[in-house]
Amino acid sequence: MVLVERRIGLLFAFFLCLILLAGLRSLQLGTLKGGMLARAATSQQVSEAVVPAHRGTIVDRKGTELAVSQSADDVSATPYLVLDKVKAAKQLAPLLGADEDDILRKLSLRDTGFVYLGHHIPGERADKIKALAIPGVDLTPGQRRTYPHDFLASQVLGGVNMEGKGYAGLEYSLDAKLHGTDGKRRIVRDGVGEDVQVRDLKRAQPGNEVELSLDSNIQDDVESVLGGIGRTYRPKGATAIVTDPRSGEILALANWPQINANDPSAAPDYARQNRAVGITYEPGSTFKAITVAAALEDHKVTPQTSFNLPPQIVVADRTIKNAEDRGWATMTTSDILAQSDNVGAITIGQLVGKQRFDYYVRKFGFGKITGTDLPGEEQGIVPQLKNYSGSSMGNLPIGQGEAVTPMQIAQFYGAIANGGILRTPHLVRRIDGRLQAQPAARRIMSAATAASLRKMLEGVLAPGGTASEVKPIPGYTLAGKTGTANKIDPVTHEYSQSAYVASFVGFAPARSPKLLISIMVDEPKGGIYGGQVAAPAFGKIAGFALNYEKIPPSK
Amino acid sequence: MTPPAATAAGRTLPRPVAPRAPRRVSGPAARPRRGVADAPPRTRTRKPAAQADPFVLRALHRTRALSDSRFLDRLIRGRLWIPLVAAGLMGIVFMQVSMLKLNAGIGRAVQTAATLERQNTNLRAGVSRMESGTNVERVAHDLGMVVPADGSAAYVNAATSGLATAATRRMTAADPDAILRSKQATALAAGQTLGTATTGTAGATGATTPAAAVTQTAAVGTAATTGTAPTGTTATAPVTPAATTGATSTGATGTGTPAATTGTGTATGTPAATTPATSTPSTSGAATAPTTQQQTASAPTTASTSGGAVAPPQG
Numbered sequence: 001m002v003l004v005e006r007r008i009g010l011l012f013a014f015f016l017c018l019i020l021l022a023g024l025r026s027l028q029l030g031t032l033k034g035g036m037l038a039r040a041a042t043s044q045q046v047s048e049a050v051v052p053a054h055r056g057t058i059v060d061r062k063g064t065e066l067a068v069s070q071s072a073d074d075v076s077a078t079p080y081l082v083l084d085k086v087k088a089a090k091q092l093a094p095l096l097g098a099d100e101d102d103i104l105r106k107l108s109l110r111d112t113g114f115v116y117l118g119h120h121i122p123g124e125r126a127d128k129i130k131a132l133a134i135p136g137v138d139l140t141p142g143q144r145r146t147y148p149h150d151f152l153a154s155q156v157l158g159g160v161n162m163e164g165k166g167y168a169g170l171e172y173s174l175d176a177k178l179h180g181t182d183g184k185r186r187i188v189r190d191g192v193g194e195d196v197q198v199r200d201l202k203r204a205q206p207g208n209e210v211e212l213s214l215d216s217n218i219q220d221d222v223e224s225v226l227g228g229i230g231r232t233y234r235p236k237g238a239t240a241i242v243t244d245p246r247s248g249e250i251l252a253l254a255n256w257p258q259i260n261a262n263d264p265s266a267a268p269d270y271a272r273q274n275r276a277v278g279i280t281y282e283p284g285s286t287f288k289a290i291t292v293a294a295a296l297e298d299h300k301v302t303p304q305t306s307f308n309l310p311p312q313i314v315v316a317d318r319t320i321k322n323a324e325d326r327g328w329a330t331m332t333t334s335d336i337l338a339q340s341d342n343v344g345a346i347t348i349g350q351l352v353g354k355q356r357f358d359y360y361v362r363k364f365g366f367g368k369i370t371g372t373d374l375p376g377e378e379q380g381i382v383p384q385l386k387n388y389s390g391s392s393m394g395n396l397p398i399g400q401g402e403a404v405t406p407m408q409i410a411q412f413y414g415a416i417a418n419g420g421i422l423r424t425p426h427l428v429r430r431i432d433g434r435l436q437a438q439p440a441a442r443r444i445m446s447a448a449t450a451a452s453l454r455k456m457l458e459g460v461l462a463p464g465g466t467a468s469e470v471k472p473i474p475g476y477t478l479a480g481k482t483g484t485a486n487k488i489d490p491v492t493h494e495y496s497q498s499a500y501v502a503s504f505v506g507f508a509p510a511r512s513p514k515l516l517i518s519i520m521v522d523e524p525k526g527g528i529y530g531g532q533v534a535a536p537a538f539g540k541i542a543g544f545a546l547n548y549e550k551i552p553p554s555k
Numbered sequence: 556m557t558p559p560a561a562t563a564a565g566r567t568l569p570r571p572v573a574p575r576a577p578r579r580v581s582g583p584a585a586r587p588r589r590g591v592a593d594a595p596p597r598t599r600t601r602k603p604a605a606q607a608d609p610f611v612l613r614a615l616h617r618t619r620a621l622s623d624s625r626f627l628d629r630l631i632r633g634r635l636w637i638p639l640v641a642a643g644l645m646g647i648v649f650m651q652v653s654m655l656k657l658n659a660g661i662g663r664a665v666q667t668a669a670t671l672e673r674q675n676t677n678l679r680a681g682v683s684r685m686e687s688g689t690n691v692e693r694v695a696h697d698l699g700m701v702v703p704a705d706g707s708a709a710y711v712n713a714a715t716s717g718l719a720t721a722a723t724r725r726m727t728a729a730d731p732d733a734i735l736r737s738k739q740a741t742a743l744a745a746g747q748t749l750g751t752a753t754t755g756t757a758g759a760t761g762a763t764t765p766a767a768a769v770t771q772t773a774a775v776g777t778a779a780t781t782g783t784a785p786t787g788t789t790a791t792a793p794v795t796p797a798a799t800t801g802a803t804s805t806g807a808t809g810t811g812t813p814a815a816t817t818g819t820g821t822a823t824g825t826p827a828a829t830t831p832a833t834s835t836p837s838t839s840g841a842a843t844a845p846t847t848q849q850q851t852a853s854a855p856t857t858a859s860t861s862g863g864a865v866a867p868p869q870g
Contacts, residue, residue: 064686065679065680065682068676068679068680068683070673070676070677070680071669071672071673071676071677122677123670123674123676124677141669146683148680148683149688150689187662194659194662195661195662195666196658197661197662198658198662216687216688217688220688284867285868285869285870312864319864319865320864320865320866320867321864321866322869323866323867323869324869339870340869341869342866400867460870466870482870484869485868486867495867500868528868529868530870
């Protein structure tokens with residue numbers, strides 16, 4: 001009995017010792033190492049992850065997606081935590097689409113604890129990488145901007161940088177609307193890495209959907225036509241704008257050379273520029289309509305006013321004549337515009353006078369930005385009246401000595417087409433389903449002046465006009481104006497005799513315009529004239545767009 | 556016997572508090588303090604809270620009485636508590652486990668949602684890619700469809716009788732030969748694209764705009780061809796010998812597939828359009844319009860050097 005009691009006592013003492021040891025150990029873990037262990041547990045089990053906001057989609061007027069965001073992960077590694085580097089490189093290379101040696105080199109770096117292995121890896125491949133569960137390889141969720149149509153409207157849409165911020169085009173100007181707000185999520189994991197608690201500290205707010213006035217089918221056609229110009233005339237660049245003059249909505253805005261929006265770095269800098277707003281050029285003869293409009297507004301001329309024009313005209317120290325020599329000629333205002341007569345336009349400009357000419361040029365929207373919703377807009381160059389030289393009225397009325405953007409020209413001719421009311425061309429129709437307010441329209445010329453100009457501009461495409469080569473579209477009357485301008489030689493600072501800008505701006509149907517098309521070709525080779533280079537493109541685009549938009553014939 | 560003061564107090568209705576009698580203590584009686592007996596009772600300037608609020612007083616009394624409650628005593632000492640507490644403890648553990656499971660489930664659901672969102676965005680991007688004009692055009696081309704020539708589509712007057720019938724009558728099935736020729740032309744164009752890409756000349760134009768494919772040296776002839784042969788999209792001409800002749804002489808050598816280059820030229824059925832290309836394209840008399848353009852193109856230079864007058868280009 002005593003023995004039993006002793007054994008029980010020993011057993012009790014043994015367990016008491018065990019309990020004592022356990023107590024001491026817990027005391028050690030809880031107090032002496034408590035802070036460190038708590039920190040380790042927090043870092044290993046609790047994490048706060050950024051939930052990237054879904055960047056808003058950009059769609060065209062018919063809902064076709066032009067820019068979408070896809071989930072994509074950045075893959076990074078902590079090199080010293082990757083145990084089998086060779087195996088890891090072999091497994092990761094095909095999924096990252098990178099060279100195995102490159103990955104191995106990155107994983108072998110000793111002087112860093114962090115290295116990116118890949119950016120914006122699409123979701124499916126990222127999932128496979130995650131499934132590999134390679135120690136030391138981490139995935140950071142993000143978004144990848146994709147442009148499903150590759151080349152379509154790429155300069156208009158712009159691009160998004162690595163941080164997910166727009167850096168060019170509409171992606172830049174509408175970044176605040178498109179980006180949304182990133183969220184924050186707290187995740188607690190258990191010892192085996194299973195999520196035991198997921199809590200959204202801040203909910204991610206997706207970006208707004210932006211609907212553009214562009215029509216991808218018209219855009220596609222316009223880009224195709226510009227591509228034809230590019231192949232035929234190998235210009236430095238070309239741009240085309242198609243608008244609805246009644247509303248100012250831009251239906252297409254194309255630039256050549258095209259660039260792949262999914263790979264913009266492959267294109268040279270000049271190709272990435274949106275030339276419609278980003279460059280200025282001397283408009284040449286397309287500016288003659290401004291001169292005539294000013295004269296009509298001031299009742300200096302009528303479309304039927306007849307002029308007896310000399311072969312050349314002297315303005316101060318300059319003698320200006322036509323490119324094609326002619327003798328004395330009697331021409332009406334309509335003829336001057338249709339045949340783009342330099343002497344005639346200067347004569348009309350002199351009738352207007354420099355003060356009134358300057359007034360109208362500014363009133364018609366030149367010398368300042370149009371205010372369209374595209375970033376990087378140039379304001380053009382319109383000389384101040386006080387800086388006019390004696391010969392200024394010898395070149396300004398024919399489109400020399402001032403610089404405009406293609407968008408300004410499109411805006412002005414849009415006003416002619418719209419009965420004298422100027423509307424700012426714009427691209428953004430809706431943001432998050434809400435119609436966007438547009439700048440107020442304003443009248444810049446009387447309806448009668450606009451109607452006279454429309455009628456006169458029909459003559460440009462009629463036989464004897466400078467764009468008579470444009471193939472007529474059955475059932476429709478077309479109107480427009482050609483432009484050919486010398487560029488300034490950057491070396492001599494004089495007008496180049498080899499570099500030109502060919503342009504054409506027109507609308508259809510001429511009597512009640514519903515489409516305005518403006519084309520500008522920078523330094524075409526093998527042809528220099530607006531009627532030769534740009535006007536046929538107008539015909540092609542109009543031929544397509546009139547049918548596509550189901551605009552009924554006018555005659 | 557001491558009356559159950561607390562219980563009795565608990566049952567009594569609130570009454571004005573009487574001044575409490577001094578507590579009895581054992582030991583010799585203390586001498587009464589001088590002046591205490593004579594002193595008037597102290598009056599408080601403020602009413603006690605209990606006096607102010609009978610509810611508080613009542614609650615206080617009940618709380619005091621709780622410790623002497625028999626019911627409570629029986630309840631606490633009862634054995635019912637053992638299973639109750641055990642069940643409660645098990646419930647807490649169960650609840651904790653359930654919470655963990657729920658959280659884990661939420662975590663999994665969040666992961667699933669993220670995966671689905673990811674798949675959804677990928678699918679949407681795929682749909683957008685498939686909807687792109689280029690893709691539709693390619694598929695349509697594979698199905699044998701061709702792009703109608705510019706201006707070939709036009710409105711008809713619905714009011715005019717017989718037009719609809721006539722239009723229906725004119726509708727014909729696709730010509731399988733045309734489809735075959737279209738495919739051949741595409742193949743040729745593709746070959747030409749490859750070839751021209753290496754030579755640095757304008758490429759990828761053979762099938763759609765053959766005129767444009769002619770290199771810059773033949774730009775004049777090219778323009779003429781374009782003007783007369785808008786039907787180049789059908790690219791039916793490469794089989795004709797004339798096309799080959801013209802193409803060979805336009806200097807499009809080195810491209811590997813020159814036949815497609817002049818497909819349009821022969822499509823017009825006017826050998827004259829090809830002939831000038833064979834000789835000197837820039838001065839060709841047959842290519843009327845472009846030749847004029849070429850002459851006028853040099854006008855500014857000529858004009859500017861004659862007589863000192865400036866001759867800006869007109870339109």
